[in-house]
Amino acid sequence: MSEAVQVAVEAALAAGKILRERKDSIGKISYKEFYDPVTEIDLLCERTIIDRIKQTFPDHDILAEESGSAQGNSSPSKWIIDPLDGTLNFSHGYPCYCVSIGLEHEGQLEVGVVYNPCLDELFVAERGKGATLNAKAIKVSTIPTLKESLLVTGFHPKVINSLDDNLNHFCRLMKLCQAVRRPGSAAMDLVYTAMGRFEGFWELKLCPWDVAAGALIVTEAGGTLTKFDGSPATIYDEEILVSNGLIHQEMVDVLSNKPEPS
16 A cells, blocks of 8 residues: 555545544534535544645645645645535435545546445545455446446536536436436445446536546546546546446437437
């Protein structure tokens, strides 16, 4: 385990411990918008993660959901942090949320760690070294067709003020697969696709901290990641499609609005 992976794991576990201890005592809730809460715990977890990273990598840049960018673009290495992905779930006591920590070096994802404290699931990936869940290797599913697949998606808060709201894609895909789930945490959706619980995931209007760690984990587990039209995607794009690879073209055909087969 590299030093960067070790730091990311320790930081994620520390934040996860806070989430477990404070799940019934979340304190003050404020709102970026009426549909987009921030709890005291988001802020506490973010400070905890950043402090641990800075102890070892004081010169690295930080991009975090609540505090934004720190130290500008002075370093080739940037930590991309979502201290609590699934804040709305957490604030309602719905046990589907996680900590997400990614490390990007010279524009390439190198480390991804996602920790689900509700089930004590620790997902880890390092570029070129595969992906693990609780230290055991994981791979995407081998389901070969869309009609046999369980898909997952989400509706980012930004869609409330947009006509591009993902509902059209949801309706079309719901009729072409076994089912579509909507748990409410993009990072969880990504890692569950990585381990084969889902065959595919798509969403609009996500932010880098939503997907940085999960994107590396799913690709290291053998998954395919693109934009909706099948072209290359980055964590800075506002649309993402991830699958086990086997159903990818079928999903591209739907998401790019090609006519359905008769």
